[in-house]
Amino acid sequence: MSYLLTDSKIARVNLSTKKITIEKINMDLAKKYLGGRGYGSKILCDEIDPKIDPLAKENKIIFADGLLSGSFAPTGGRYMVITKGLLTGTIASSNSGGYFGAELRKCGFFMLIIEGKSEKPVYLEIKNDEIQIKDATDLWGLDTSKTTDLLKEKIGVKTAKVSCIGPAGENLVKIAAIINDKARAAGRTGVGAIMGSKNLKAIVAAGNKKIEIENLEKFREVVKDKIKKLKENPVTSEGLPTFGTKVLDNIINSSGMYPTNNFQLATFKDVDEVSGEALVAKKYFVKNTACFACPIGCGRKVVLPDGHEGEGPEYESGWAFGADCGVNDLIAITKANFLCNELGLDTISAGTTIAAAMELFEKGYIKKEDFGDAVEPKFGSSEAVVYYTKAMAYREGLGDKMAEGSYRMAEMFGHPELSMTVKKQEIPAYDPRGVQGQALEFATSNRGACHVRGYLISPEILGLPEKLETQTTDGKAMWVKIFQDLSATIDAAGMCLFTSFALGAQDYAELLSAALSWDISADDVMKIGERIWNLERKFNYEAGIMPEEDTLPARFLKEGLSDGPQKGAVVKLHITLPDYYKLRGWNPDGTIPESKLKELEI
């Protein structure tokens, strides 16, 4: 038996000295930052110099459960990986679902702080309270699926859960992901490379502690109410379960902001061949899958005609290897997605890096001698998306340059402007020119371009909680701040962002209060999120990431959308960004004044 918070522990594992120490949770910090992205970021900020080389042994990588992870709060099973990122140089925190986070809690751990660097490959074996550092020489080089199977055999518990890297992380690919449960990814910001740099192949956890809630009846009642809301909302009750996030392909394409051919076009003529509807109609989709305690179930189990099976693609992955590369072959797209899971790559960055290479090739900046006898990186080539996904993970040929991410790759070919990135992280599947709020969010996200740091598509396109006009700038800064702060708290709580289609700050406040017997208000929820956001921003500033980087590639600021219903639109960051700084209480130059840090008790 283990109480959700009071009985959970923090394990500090030093891979250089092999010393493992167990620490108690600091309740004051938990109240200020919750868990996951909050508490974990606070530890990172307090314990490392923001200026260090991300690959240095002094960098730390923290696996942090959300505060509610492991409870039966709806979707309450998520964990966060926090470190200084190799791709961006910013604070890197990447969130994943599946079952690993909840398993960690069943072992009695709330957080793992990994320090130092092992001389040879190792993995962590966690069996309830016991943590051991074990030799992983025989696992090095294996894909994530084989690694997972082998570790379950080694620990001797069929229900054990594994979080690991594939060859991409081992090869320090800057867009490497950490994969748990074979198909769930802490995907963004290259966290897999940091794990690889420490020679840490995997963590396997097997716990059987029952997680107790102090006021169980109250918590049960609140959870029931939130599940009811999720079941009543059309997105969380029908759209996501039926099509997964690929429910969006046709909607975003019809709205004229479905980036095609590396954001050169805003609509894809073959969208119907690659959409969520097509995945179902072509009968590749077999069944829904769900993460721990999730009543939504947006995961897709897919079987291709050749029998190859796996999970995905979801919207972003399908788009990255599809429209962004001009590819209309759903089988090739799905295979590239499967490869990312197996080799441990971020699907968004992998697909869009290939897309950038395709534009470099189209414009003659990548030449035949740059890829030799390998596949031409040509828009529309199914063969290319599969080939270069693998080549990237193993750093083979042109894939070695792609492994640096699209910005550094495009820079090597003399044209960084063809990399569609913010703070060197690839922009997800929404052309920012078509949505002024989301554009501002991409520009200001603390981990580089990211849609899940503030999903403005919800109000700007889906009309939830209310419909905002896409091109207006009025009020967008306020919406961005609200979504960014709320998302930070949801991450720190250990819940899935998708719950926010149906739930608001008051709902999260009720869940946290009931689970922990605390008195948290909706205002507290927003304040905690704001504190996390400012803490991350402060870290980035001290790391040398200046406010000047709160911007977008010139293509979005100067070139109007070339086609579709929003033809001619550009991002009006010159209007929204000053509004945003002012609303956040920052200086006009984007720095955080001391008074703000004091107000937030950072």
Next chain:
Amino acid sequence: MIKVKFFTLLRLIVKIREVQIEADNICVKDFLPLCEEKVKVKFIHKLLENGKLITGTIILINGKNIHHLDKEKTII
């Protein structure tokens, strides 16, 4: 002639990608029953409640969301 494309759940319900309907100068609310008639499946209840758009309903006319036009009274 008005071309109608069905997406997401509506496509599953009507089992058709698109239809073309002879109509002109008609508002969305009056046009939807013509669509139902054409596809021979009832689906308006998924979009409107008491004649008003349900929150989260997306109806685009040439890529513009009718929410920012004249809602269900938008002339096609």
